[in-house]
Amino acid sequence: MLELAILGFLRDQPLHGYDLRRRVAALMGHVRPVADGTLYPAIKRMATSGWLTRKDEPGKAAAPRRMLYLTAEGRAELERRLREPDELDISDENRWFALLAFLRHLDEPEDQAAVLRRRLAFLEEPTSFFYDGNRPMGAAEFGDPFRQGLLTIAHATSQAELAWLHATIESLASGAHPGEAAC
Amino acid sequence: MLELAILGFLRDQPLHGYDLRRRVAALMGHVRPVADGTLYPAIKRMATSGWLTRKDEPGKAAAPRRMLYLTAEGRAELERRLREPDELDISDENRWFALLAFLRHLDEPEDQAAVLRRRLAFLEEPTSFFYDGNRPMGAAEFGDPFRQGLLTIAHATSQAELAWLHATIESLASGAHPGEAAC
DNA sequence: CCAATATATATCGGTTTCGAGGTATGCTGG
DNA sequence: CCAGCATACCTCGAAACCGATATATATTGG
Numbered sequence: 146m147l148e149l150a151i152l153g154f155l156r157d158q159p160l161h162g163y164d165l166r167r168r169v170a171a172l173m174g175h176v177r178p179v180a181d182g183t184l185y186p187a188i189k190r191m192a193t194s195g196w197l198t199r200k201d202e203p204g205k206a207a208a209p210r211r212m213l214y215l216t217a218e219g220r221a222e223l224e225r226r227l228r229e230p231d232e233l234d235i236s237d238e239n240r241w242f243a244l245l246a247f248l249r250h251l252d253e254p255e256d257q258a259a260v261l262r263r264r265l266a267f268l269e270e271p272t273s274f275f276y277d278g279n280r281p282m283g284a285a286e287f288g289d290p291f292r293q294g295l296l297t298i299a300h301a302t303s304q305a306e307l308a309w310l311h312a313t314i315e316s317l318a319s320g321a322h323p324g325e326a327a328c
Numbered sequence: 329m330l331e332l333a334i335l336g337f338l339r340d341q342p343l344h345g346y347d348l349r350r351r352v353a354a355l356m357g358h359v360r361p362v363a364d365g366t367l368y369p370a371i372k373r374m375a376t377s378g379w380l381t382r383k384d385e386p387g388k389a390a391a392p393r394r395m396l397y398l399t400a401e402g403r404a405e406l407e408r409r410l411r412e413p414d415e416l417d418i419s420d421e422n423r424w425f426a427l428l429a430f431l432r433h434l435d436e437p438e439d440q441a442a443v444l445r446r447r448l449a450f451l452e453e454p455t456s457f458f459y460d461g462n463r464p465m466g467a468a469e470f471g472d473p474f475r476q477g478l479l480t481i482a483h484a485t486s487q488a489e490l491a492w493l494h495a496t497i498e499s500l501a502s503g504a505h506p507g508e509a510a511c
Numbered sequence: 512c513c514a515a516t517a518t519a520t521a522t523c524g525g526t527t528t529c530g531a532g533g534t535a536t537g538c539t540g541g
Numbered sequence: 542c543c544a545g546c547a548t549a550c551c552t553c554g555a556a557a558c559c560g561a562t563a564t565a566t567a568t569t570g571g
Contacts, residue, residue, distance in 0.1 A: 520565090
């Protein structure tokens with residue numbers, strides 16, 4: 146998830162670690178802010194993998210910066226991860242939102258729609274948060290206002306996402322792009 | 329988060345590891361399913377800490393089970409975690425929902441309301457997912473339908489939660505017991 | 512003038528987590 | 542009768558992550 150975010154942000158423009166940290170924190174900070182001890186080793190890893198290169202520059206505000214540039218390999222890696230996300234990227238809400246934030250970097254609307262359809266299929270599977278033995282429990286079943294709230298919020302989120310998914314998949318299919326066969 | 333869920337589920341009834349795994353997966357599986365290699369060491373850790381005891385029983389269906397019982401210390405630990413959640417439990421969506429699932433186990437409506445107010449304060453802080461330099465970007469600013477969707481969904485979730493928080497805090501303050509929903 | 516703050520990068524030890532693998536048992540269908 | 546599956550528990554190595562810590566510079570406010 147962190148690596149995807151780094152690849153995605155660098156796809157737009159070269160950044161240094163500190164700036165990257167602020168952007169990643171804004172995108173995923175609701176869930177969990179990124180620690181320095183996580184970010185810098187991740188950058189190092191990715192540089193070793195050949196996905197980005199580092200170049201020293203004098204700092205605009207203070208200490209010298211190490212500017213990060215996405216390589217062609219890094220760009221290919223980003224596209225691979227966006228086009229063929231694994232099941233966890235689809236089901237894990239955090240990973241899914243990170244993926245969504247950069248899905249525009251796939252250039253084929255077909256590929257984008259395919260990813261959205263996978264998410265749609267996942268959301269349409271019936272699930273429950275709580276079980277009594279093997280029987281799934283509905284919201285009405287517990288007097289507990291906190292679990293009721295949990296289900297209410299989850300339902301609202303799910304409805305909003307389903308509506309958006311349907312609309313967007315349709316719009317991608319109906320040739321948001323000139324030159325499509327569907328026209 | 330995992331430890332909180334274990335404490336919370338065992339608060340209701342003794343369970344064995346396999347059953348616990350199913351319940352934890354239902355509650356948090358949307359985010360990330362729990363691996364055996366995570367659950368069993370966690371149980372071991374918590375037994376060492378004195379929060380639960382294990383008792384062997386013949387398996388109802390197959391292999392023998394190790395039934396898990398919450399101790400008085402475990403119960404105290406659960407209540408401490410619910411009453412005084414740290415900042416990450418409030419801000420991290422996953423941890424927050426896990427906390428919400430067991431908040432009924434605090435017996436003072438005062439304490440429950442105090443936790444909800446902390447979450448409310450967090451949600452009311454203005455935040456943005458994306459920045460152009462230092463300027464936060466609104467939904468209208470990017471043509472990208474995916475980032476628009478991301479913000480749309482996040483907004484819907486936030487609205488649903490805020491509405492529920494306001495209603496529930498009020499109802500807790502006006503002396504309702506956790507058994508009674510809307511009076 | 513100096514202290515505090517923001518900018519900027521990095522390492523290290525300890526903890527947690529994951530994924531793969533290993534060991535059993537009892538039921539069910541072919 | 543036995544193969545396969547669900548039940549049930551556990552360990553191990555590798556990877557990831559966190560929090561603390563270290564280092565250095567420029568600006569800003571008192």
